[in-house]
Amino acid sequence: MAGARDHRRGSAPMPRPRARTFTRRRLTELTAAAILSCLAFVGLFPYLYMLETAFKSNSQFNGNEATPTLPLHFGNFATAWRVVAPYLLSSIIVAACAMVGCILLGSVSGFVLARYRFPGRNLLFGLIAVLLMVPNTASLIPLFVLMRDLHLLNTYPDLIIPQLTTQTVFSVVLMKTYIEHLPEELFEAAHVDGASPARTYWSITLPLARPIIGTVALFSVISVWSDYFWPELTIVTNSLRTVPVGIQFFQGELTTSYGPLFAGYLIASLPLLVLFVALAKNFLAGIQGGLAVGR
Amino acid sequence: MRALPPAASLSLETERHRRRRRVPWGAYLALVPTLGLLGFFAYYPDINGLVHSLTNWEPGFSSPFVGLANYRAMWHDGLWWESFVHVGVIFVVAVTAMWAIPLAAAELLMTLSRPRWRLFFRSALIAPLAFSPVIQVLTWQFIYDPNVGVLNDFLGKVGLTALQKNWLGDPHTALWALIFINFPWVAGLPFLIFSAGLQNIPVEIFDAAAIDGAGRWKRLLVIDLPLLLRQLKLLFFLAVVFVLQYGFAAYIATQGGPDNATTVPVLRIVGVAFDAGEWGYAAALSATLLIIMMLMTGLALFIGRRGPRGAR
Numbered sequence: 048m049a050g051a052r053d054h055r056r057g058s059a060p061m062p063r064p065r066a067r068t069f070t071r072r073r074l075t076e077l078t079a080a081a082i083l084s085c086l087a088f089v090g091l092f093p094y095l096y097m098l099e100t101a102f103k104s105n106s107q108f109n110g111n112e113a114t115p116t117l118p119l120h121f122g123n124f125a126t127a128w129r130v131v132a133p134y135l136l137s138s139i140i141v142a143a144c145a146m147v148g149c150i151l152l153g154s155v156s157g158f159v160l161a162r163y164r165f166p167g168r169n170l171l172f173g174l175i176a177v178l179l180m181v182p183n184t185a186s187l188i189p190l191f192v193l194m195r196d197l198h199l200l201n202t203y204p205d206l207i208i209p210q211l212t213t214q215t216v217f218s219v220v221l222m223k224t225y226i227e228h229l230p231e232e233l234f235e236a237a238h239v240d241g242a243s244p245a246r247t248y249w250s251i252t253l254p255l256a257r258p259i260i261g262t263v264a265l266f267s268v269i270s271v272w273s274d275y276f277w278p279e280l281t282i283v284t285n286s287l288r289t290v291p292v293g294i295q296f297f298q299g300e301l302t303t304s305y306g307p308l309f310a311g312y313l314i315a316s317l318p319l320l321v322l323f324v325a326l327a328k329n330f331l332a333g334i335q336g337g338l339a340v341g342r
Numbered sequence: 343m344r345a346l347p348p349a350a351s352l353s354l355e356t357e358r359h360r361r362r363r364r365v366p367w368g369a370y371l372a373l374v375p376t377l378g379l380l381g382f383f384a385y386y387p388d389i390n391g392l393v394h395s396l397t398n399w400e401p402g403f404s405s406p407f408v409g410l411a412n413y414r415a416m417w418h419d420g421l422w423w424e425s426f427v428h429v430g431v432i433f434v435v436a437v438t439a440m441w442a443i444p445l446a447a448a449e450l451l452m453t454l455s456r457p458r459w460r461l462f463f464r465s466a467l468i469a470p471l472a473f474s475p476v477i478q479v480l481t482w483q484f485i486y487d488p489n490v491g492v493l494n495d496f497l498g499k500v501g502l503t504a505l506q507k508n509w510l511g512d513p514h515t516a517l518w519a520l521i522f523i524n525f526p527w528v529a530g531l532p533f534l535i536f537s538a539g540l541q542n543i544p545v546e547i548f549d550a551a552a553i554d555g556a557g558r559w560k561r562l563l564v565i566d567l568p569l570l571l572r573q574l575k576l577l578f579f580l581a582v583v584f585v586l587q588y589g590f591a592a593y594i595a596t597q598g599g600p601d602n603a604t605t606v607p608v609l610r611i612v613g614v615a616f617d618a619g620e621w622g623y624a625a626a627l628s629a630t631l632l633i634i635m636m637l638m639t640g641l642a643l644f645i646g647r648r649g650p651r652g653a654r
Contacts, residue, residue, distance in 0.1 A: 072455075079450040080459065086447055087466035089526050093481040094470060096492060156376040165366040171373060178384050180639040184587045184608050185632035186384070188615050188624045189391030192401045193383070212383045215376060244368060272474040275590040276608070280616060291476040295594065305490075312480065316473050323472035327465075334534055
């Protein structure tokens with residue numbers, strides 16, 4: 048409001064109608080900002096609450112649930128860390144393997160499909176892209192039986208392979224679309240200079256595809272941090288559990304001590320939070336790329 | 343390998359292409375790892391599941407062929423169809439309230455003139471996306487907790503003790519409690535799509551509307567919504583797919599209970615396979631779900647292609 052008044056004083060010599068519309072616009076903007084603040088607050092509330100509770104002892108929590116109280120109990124994070132660390136390690140191993148695999152497979156296949164013409168090219172791409180339409184939940188049952196027959200249940204490959212499969216489909220489609228839109232002249236120049244396809248892939252395509260590689264990397268981490276049913280149904284060894292299933296189990300181990308519990312949630316969220324902040328642009332690019340394909 | 347011409351450099355390549363029409367083994371070879379992986383771990387299990395939905399599947403043993411018996415059993419499975427009713431309720435909310443609030447937020451965001459404030463609010467609104475969905479559900483489960491939960495605590499403080507409930511434990515409220523997880527639903531795909539769509543509408547159109555004296559509501563109805571039509575269509579089908587896959591939140595928070603009030607198709611499938619051990623039947627249910635989803639996605643692609651080419 049103060050800003051609006053200041054402005055009116057400043058623009059006094061201006062013709063009146065214009066000044067009035069300006070302040071009205073200013074008021075609309077303030078209202079919009081107020082409503083947006085409310086929405087953002089309600090949306091973020093659970094996480095602010097999580098943050099606040101993570102620093103509380105049990106007696107602080109029971110005494111005053113709503114507002115932060117001193118002293119802050121950093122010890123909660125140490126307690127939680129001991130429980131969460133194995134889940135984090137397992138998730139990072141799975142995410143790293145799936146990420147490297149799907150970037151490798153996706154960039155090679157995307158490069159070949161985007162840059163070369165050969166019989167069956169569209170058919171093969173179609174066979175890959177159509178898998179975007181098959182959600183994981185629909186293949187849960189037959190995939191479980193397959194993994195059981197291969198004696199892979201409750202192992203790292205059991206966690207990695209389904210992630211790799213889903214992410215590779217996504218990766219091939221995104222990479223192909225991206226590489227197709229790279230400037231043609233670069234590839235022509237390379238061809239004229241006698242660069243082999245392998246060289247063209249390694250020295251031209253990969254460096255240029257870096258933004259989309261970032262997107263694929265982010266999405267493979269998001270995917271590991273979101274997948275619930277598969278690890279829940281196939282993993283029984285505690286140290287193999289990934290974050291989404293693991294964090295349920297420390298509810299049992301840290302029963303009724305809410306401080307360490309929420310500290311654990313925070314620690315478990317941290318890798319994803321950091322990546323999200325660092326790669327926010329890639330995330331939006333991925334959404335838009337995915338939508339472009341979806342069309 | 344060297345014989346493969348770059349795809350689009352036609353002028354230079356057509357002649358050379360004609361000259362040596364060798365089979366481009368290199369290209370196929372490069373695709374082998376990807377196709378092998380997807381063939382063995384995506385196509386094979388899916389087709390295998392479809393085939394075994396016609397059997398009394400006993401993994402590791404012989405699985406006698408039973409024809410359509412599993413599908414006939416599905417027809418009489420009350421719980422299976424009830425799970426689709428629940429999904430229907432979720433769907434109705436998903437395409438109304440779960441769109442209206444993000445759309446309002448996107449519109450409000452557009453009224454802010456300073457880019458810095460836009461960025462700030464946009465980030466604050468989508469920040470919850472950075473948390474694992476499981477953590478989102480667990481946090482909300484805690485909010486709903488009948489004894490220490492924030493919701494009941496709040497109702498008690500404002501004197502509405504009568505409204506306090508065991509939100510997830512009461513068959514009348516459980517499904518709604520699940521739906522209201524992540525309220526106000528702004529951090530999600532609809533918001534990202536709406537705000538990107540609105541940003542891509544040329545400013546001149548808005549200016550022209552303002553000059554013609556169109557108010558906010560009129561502009562929303564006459565300009566914004568028609569220009570967002572393509573995105574809306576897309577979101578509609580994404581909502582169908584999202585809703586048919588809905589499951590882990592119910593699995594964590596209610597386990598399909600109380601009294602089956604929150605059973606959804608995925609939970610039913612998991613229950614049939616892992617608790618009852620009826621793999622053939624579970625495969626039939628999965629196959630049905632898969633076919634419904636593929637039909638919906640196919641329809642979405644078809645309509646998306648035919649749709650008018652509006653603002654990008």
